[in-house]
Amino acid sequence: MTTSIPGEPWSTGVARDGSGALVVGGVPVARLAQEVGTPAYVLDEADLRARAAGYRRAFETAFAEVGAGVDVYYAGKAFLSVAVARWVHDEGLRVDTASGGELTVALRAGVPGADIGLHGNNKSDEELALALDHGVGRVIVDSLVEVERLAALVRSRGGDPAPVMVRVTTGVHAGGHEYISTAHEDQKFGLSVTARDGQDSPAMTALLAVLDHPELRLLGIHSHIGSQILDPSGFEVAARVVLELRAQLARRTGVLVEEVDLGGGYGIAYLPGEVALDPDRIAKDVAASVAAAAADLATPLPRFSIEPGRAVVGPSGLTLYTVGTVKPVRVDDETERLYVSVDGGMSDNIRPALYGARYHAEVVGRLSSAPSVLARVVGKHCESGDVVVHEVQLPGDVRAGDLLAVAATGAYGRSMASNYNLLTRPPVVAVRDGAVRTLLRRETVDDLLALDQG
Numbered sequence: 452m453t454t455s456i457p458g459e460p461w462s463t464g465v466a467r468d469g470s471g472a473l474v475v476g477g478v479p480v481a482r483l484a485q486e487v488g489t490p491a492y493v494l495d496e497a498d499l500r501a502r503a504a505g506y507r508r509a510f511e512t513a514f515a516e517v518g519a520g521v522d523v524y525y526a527g528k529a530f531l532s533v534a535v536a537r538w539v540h541d542e543g544l545r546v547d548t549a550s551g552g553e554l555t556v557a558l559r560a561g562v563p564g565a566d567i568g569l570h571g572n573n574k575s576d577e578e579l580a581l582a583l584d585h586g587v588g589r590v591i592v593d594s595l596v597e598v599e600r601l602a603a604l605v606r607s608r609g610g611d612p613a614p615v616m617v618r619v620t621t622g623v624h625a626g627g628h629e630y631i632s633t634a635h636e637d638q639k640f641g642l643s644v645t646a647r648d649g650q651d652s653p654a655m656t657a658l659l660a661v662l663d664h665p666e667l668r669l670l671g672i673h674s675h676i677g678s679q680i681l682d683p684s685g686f687e688v689a690a691r692v693v694l695e696l697r698a699q700l701a702r703r704t705g706v707l708v709e710e711v712d713l714g715g716g717y718g719i720a721y722l723p724g725e726v727a728l729d730p731d732r733i734a735k736d737v738a739a740s741v742a743a744a745a746a747d748l749a750t751p752l753p754r755f756s757i758e759p760g761r762a763v764v765g766p767s768g769l770t771l772y773t774v775g776t777v778k779p780v781r782v783d784d785e786t787e788r789l790y791v792s793v794d795g796g797m798s799d800n801i802r803p804a805l806y807g808a809r810y811h812a813e814v815v816g817r818l819s820s821a822p823s824v825l826a827r828v829v830g831k832h833c834e835s836g837d838v839v840v841h842e843v844q845l846p847g848d849v850r851a852g853d854l855l856a857v858a859a860t861g862a863y864g865r866s867m868a869s870n871y872n873l874l875t876r877p878p879v880v881a882v883r884d885g886a887v888r889t890l891l892r893r894e895t896v897d898d899l900l901a902l903d904q905g
């Protein structure tokens with residue numbers, strides 16, 4: 452049987468024991484299945500902390516070499532719970548949130564408001580007020596309307612000016628699927644840096660509007676170019692565009708903004724043989740290119756920030772399922788595919804259905820010597836697009852009751868989960884040094900019925 456364990460795309464705490472069964476964070480999967488049931492999201496705490504610290508160290512070191520400071524914000528949209536917010540904050544990261552819910556979880560974890568950023572293209576007044584109540588370090592505004600709304604809110608409440616970054620789109624389009632590429636022009640996020648018809652660009656207009664409002668303090672410019680980016684050049688091009696905009700604003704107004712945020716999107720390995728972006732390499736490349744751009748523009752470097760989400764939590768997670776129905780399906784005269792149904796599906800991982808995302812799975816309760824066969828791992832939902840792993844080689848004797856793990860599901864799995872078909876959302880458990888700790892418990896049908904007003 453082919454196995455990629457240990458190694459990418461699995462977390463560093465994943466291994467097979469003498470019997471061939473999978474152990475994660477020192478905990479055998481059979482024990483996990485017994486204690487918490489399946490499906491379950493399993494987070495390798497030591498691996499997650501090491502990735503968070505690794506990104507921080509890599510960027511701090513590389514940017515210090517060119518004379519710039521940098522802050523690393525963990526993008527909570529990838530997965531946020533109170534424990535995870537504490538872990539990343541312990542490791543020296545700040546937290547980027549994208550809703551009142553994420554902001555509340557970060558605050559509940561004890562992350563100071565000053566270490567939190569609030570994003571969103573359609574923030575409600577309640578979300579903006581919550582951010583102001585807790586003194587968040589930055590509100591990343593996404594439209595001219597929001598500039599006016601935030602200024603009016605601060606005016607009505609009194610108090611210090613709100614620290615603001617303006618999210619811009621640089622035209623750089625990087626990463627996988629169209630829905631997860633956020634810097635091209637025809638989309639809902641940010642303000643374009645492109646000037647048309649002799650007018651200021653929308654980005655410049657918004658920057659000037661922020662400067663015009665005494666209720667707002669213009670902290671900087673923000674750019675996020677996409678997700679699952681494996682080619683570093685997109686970051687370098689976008690950084691230069693943002694630094695040019697900053698220099699243009701300085702020439703126009705004399706205000707040289709202090710900060711530039713380069714967003715997230717650092718790609719990871721989802722399949723055996725794929726190579727994740729190396730934080731040390733990308734940090735060095737980006738630091739060198741921003742230093743060169745600042746020198747060309749004859750402006751001092753700002754303080755930078757980045758917002759990795761997937762690269763911190765994605766590889767640390769796996770989803771553990773139990774196999775149910777196994778059905779051979781003749782695809783054509785030559786090909787047969789084994790459809791292996793598991794006890795979850797698109798409700799716990801929507802990414803294959805939403806973006807055609809590819810994952811890797813293995814049978815993990817035992818080591819089989821049966822020859823491998825072409826398989827597709829599917830869920831239990833009433834939807835033929837309910838695919839978990841599109842194509843994978845699994846042992847030909849895979850059968851009901853086998854434990855099956857899907858690698859690298861820590862990001863955008865639980866955070867995008869649904870109750871489709873009224874399935875209850877799986878728990879998130881952390882493993883470390885042989886101990887299991889539940890971060891989010893499994894939902895129950897009673898939880899669902901508690902919402903149902905009859």
Ligand SMILES: Cc1ncc(COP(=O)(O)O)c(C=O)c1O
Binds near residue numbers: 526714759
């Ligand atoms: C503004 C912003 N920052 C950071 C991220 C995190 O991206 P990733 O998890 O790919 O690093 C996203 C993802 O959509 C984003 O929109």
